[in-house]
Amino acid sequence: MVTDESGEAGPAVVSASASSTTTAAPPNLREVGRRRVLEALYGAARTSRPELVRLTGLSRATVSALVGDMVRVGLVREEEIPAGPEEHRLGRPAQFLSLVPSAAYAVGLDIGHQHVRVVLCDLSGEPIWNAAVAKDVDHAPEETLDLATALVNQAIRDERVPRERILGIGVGIACPVDTKTGALGDEGIMAGWSGLRLGPELERRTGLVARIANDANAGALAERLYGAARHTQDLVYIRLSAGIGAGLVVGGRLLLGARGLTGEIGHLPAANGSLVCRCGNRGCLETVASPVAIARLLEASWGRPVAPAELIGLLHAGDRGALRAVEDAAEAIGRALAMVVTLVNPELIVVGGDLAAAGDWLIEPLAAAVRRHALPSGAEHIAVVVGELGDRAEVRGAASIVLAEAPRSLADMAGFADVADMGDVAKMVGAVE
Numbered sequence: 001m002v003t004d005e006s007g008e009a010g011p012a013v014v015s016a017s018a019s020s021t022t023t024a025a026p027p028n029l030r031e032v033g034r035r036r037v038l039e040a041l042y043g044a045a046r047t048s049r050p051e052l053v054r055l056t057g058l059s060r061a062t063v064s065a066l067v068g069d070m071v072r073v074g075l076v077r078e079e080e081i082p083a084g085p086e087e088h089r090l091g092r093p094a095q096f097l098s099l100v101p102s103a104a105y106a107v108g109l110d111i112g113h114q115h116v117r118v119v120l121c122d123l124s125g126e127p128i129w130n131a132a133v134a135k136d137v138d139h140a141p142e143e144t145l146d147l148a149t150a151l152v153n154q155a156i157r158d159e160r161v162p163r164e165r166i167l168g169i170g171v172g173i174a175c176p177v178d179t180k181t182g183a184l185g186d187e188g189i190m191a192g193w194s195g196l197r198l199g200p201e202l203e204r205r206t207g208l209v210a211r212i213a214n215d216a217n218a219g220a221l222a223e224r225l226y227g228a229a230r231h232t233q234d235l236v237y238i239r240l241s242a243g244i245g246a247g248l249v250v251g252g253r254l255l256l257g258a259r260g261l262t263g264e265i266g267h268l269p270a271a272n273g274s275l276v277c278r279c280g281n282r283g284c285l286e287t288v289a290s291p292v293a294i295a296r297l298l299e300a301s302w303g304r305p306v307a308p309a310e311l312i313g314l315l316h317a318g319d320r321g322a323l324r325a326v327e328d329a330a331e332a333i334g335r336a337l338a339m340v341v342t343l344v345n346p347e348l349i350v351v352g353g354d355l356a357a358a359g360d361w362l363i364e365p366l367a368a369a370v371r372r373h374a375l376p377s378g379a380e381h382i383a384v385v386v387g388e389l390g391d392r393a394e395v396r397g398a399a400s401i402v403l404a405e406a407p408r409s410l411a412d413m414a415g416f417a418d419v420a421d422m423g424d425v426a427k428m429v430g431a432v433e
């Protein structure tokens with residue numbers, strides 16, 4: 001299992017409804033111990049009983065009892081550690097402990113301008129089912145949510161996963177998500193979704209606990225946990241698609257701001273006297289550097305419509321106009337990123353979204369612009385790379401938000417109900433040892 005502070009989903013997302021967080025009874029001693037053990041297990045690929053004792057501060061007897069329960073319900077597996085000279089002397093083989101990936105699952109859902117993507121991940125975050133459907137979702141929230149629900153049901157059927165083993169559904173959406181109200185912001189690229197509270201809608205349809213995040217934030221989490229940024233705590237993930245957004249991870253934590261608007265880099269001023277942006281300002285980065293804006297530039301010179309999806313093909317064909325347009329967009333994006341670099345001092349910029357497929361044609365001028373415009377000592381050590389997860393970053397990041405809550409969800413999971421109170425278990429085990 002992979003997790004760290006950035007995976008602490010509490011502030012990263014909006015839970016579906018206030019009621020889902022206020023009805024839980026205070027956890028008893030056994031639940032608290034169980035959660036501590038699960039957190040330690042979740043934070044390490046493999047561990048051992050002595051290591052769990054050290055990490056949780058619980059007694060050996062308590063750890064043994066709790067781990068025994070978890071093995072019994074199929075949540076934890078044991079493997080023998082190949083014996084070294086030390087173990088031979090003690091005569092008792094040591095055991096590795098790890099969570100069983102198939103013990104629980106999370107659904108990820110990515111809703112973009114023109115696509116719906118669903119993934120079913122196991123407890124380790126590995127996708128076991130994936131589907132993407134091209135759809136014009138802008139003015140069709142109802143239809144889109146019905147489609148998403150159908151895909152979720154298909155994943156559950158295809159993989160024969162018991163519904164009670166699914167911890168929840170995480171959503172990444174191309175809209176700002178108000179962290180106070182849970183409502184989608186009206187600066188999103190999808191006009192028909194403004195003000196919608198997606199969490200309760202999805203909970204009603206799927207029966208799963210829902211967590212909602214902005215898609216660039218979800219992408220940042222995924223690249224941090226599973227992709228290009230897994231070795232750093234300080235990164236900027238920029239998503240260059242119909243809209244331009246960024247996720248900022250600083251000291252391992254995703255920044256959200258007072259209302260979840262951190263990282264709306266597409267609305268930094270980039271050009272004077274340019275087009276009016278959908279946010280109401282003028283000359284925003286998005287109006288000059290999104291794939292749509294680049295295609296629009298080419299349309300003007302070619303006198304025919306150019307689809308944003310054609311851009312990458314034109315680059316490969318060596319089209320001079322397309323090369324120039326992408327280079328200019330990269331310069332504008334790099335200038336905006338330079339401001340972010342100067343403000344938050346990341347060590348890595350990960351580029352995702354549709355335009356990332358432009359590769360070096362985009363990355364080289366973009367990196368050069370960052371170096372030219374950022375504080376030199378901040379820009380000196382920065383790397384700019386294309387994301388490793390491609391178009392699955394957002395959907396896997398969305399699922400990771402649910403998985404980050406796994407230690408708590410699993411501690412409450414059914415199957416432990418018949419286990420004796422921890423105090424008694426501890427006494428019993430203590431008496432035998």
Ligand SMILES: [Zn+2]
Pocket residue numbers: 266267277278279280281284286
């Ligand atoms: Zn704007």
